[in-house]
Amino acid sequence: MLTVSLVEDDEDIRQSLAILINGANGFQCLAQYGDCPSVIADIQKNTPNVLLMDIGLPGMSGIEGIKIIKSMLPKLDIIVLTSHENDNYVFESLCAGACGYLIKDTSPARLLECIKEIYEGGSPMSTQIARMVVTSFQKKTENPLSPREMDVLNHLCTGRSYKIIAKTLFISEETVRRHIKSIYRKLQVHSNTEAVAKAFRDKLI
Amino acid sequence: MLTVSLVEDDEDIRQSLAILINGANGFQCLAQYGDCPSVIADIQKNTPNVLLMDIGLPGMSGIEGIKIIKSMLPKLDIIVLTSHENDNYVFESLCAGACGYLIKDTSPARLLECIKEIYEGGSPMSTQIARMVVTSFQKKTENPLSPREMDVLNHLCTGRSYKIIAKTLFISEETVRRHIKSIYRKLQVHSNTEAVAKAFRDKLI
């Protein structure tokens, strides 16, 4: 028996979901919650196989809730079920620890299938959402830095000093310094840490 | 008419795929290649809507090939079609620029569906592969750094000097220095750039 708990502030939707789950063969709705604090208080006593949660909740945001729940039960599979296919919500939910992301117009049959999928180690999401995720994975094709500057930047990321970088690349320390100045100008930063952080955020490395 | 080109070293498989695609309504196989150099040489003259490629190719690896092709045609949709569901291949392919990842036992009907999906802005992949991608997205739940150390690290990532961090956090510069020493010890690094790089790689921030 696959147990599912629900977090959803809309009474009607919550009831419908519970009926759907309890009516399906092999599924059982373990608990229902209307907000984050209640699920956080109860989830360790009543742990379901899968948690289905809305993120547009009153009070504490669902994203925050996911983070807290995940810190308590790292292995719990959480599916976000929301009405908006907004980019930020998708990324924030997945970063926070959700493993699946569905929009509310998902058909009942597909919803049950997704619950089964996540339980079996999958990550159900629409193919459009998968594209968002994959795209954010990929390195930038337009890179303002020259190949040599990338060399220097890569060495910088491993914590090497200018002196060591110079030796490694067979150039003088002054040239390393020159490349770094150029990197700072192009990335619009003013220190090595900021350059490294920007390089990671912009997916240059 | 949706045009598809193939990169696959196995003559038989390539022929079967071409027959499948040409036989389907609304699909056309534009070109076939047996290795990366040939597709790289020809793809700009004969650009398909979707490129279906194996990555276990003789000579230049498919991953390298994808990088080069993507740098020439950033908007081309590439589906990796491979026999192994190996973690590294998945990540490397997606990082290199592939938008879909299918294993070779995908049914002909599903394959056509996937080609259509990627063309329509989706990212076809199995739900297990989606899980790998999503997992690699998520922040670490075990974080060796204390909350205060995380504060300092976050400021470090924005390129702030110890002096500024001290002012912002209402502590002395010496305490900032102390936290940083502690961060270095825990992350086993010896410079600010290395700490920032490790924090990003370990998904602490």
Added chain:
DNA sequence: TGTAAAATGACCCTTTTGTGGCATTGTGGC
């Protein structure tokens, strides 16, 4: 209640960085 970890602060000294300006050589595109 004791102990460990977190958070705070200080001093000293060496090394590294950031920034300013200046200059040469090669390479690819128009």
Added chain:
DNA sequence: GCCACAATGCCACAAAAGGGTCATTTTACA
């Protein structure tokens, strides 16, 4: 051939960071 840009190099000085060693207070947990 000219121009932009990448890549190379040098000097000097102020600011920042790294690595020691020292210490106190609070908090959390067994």
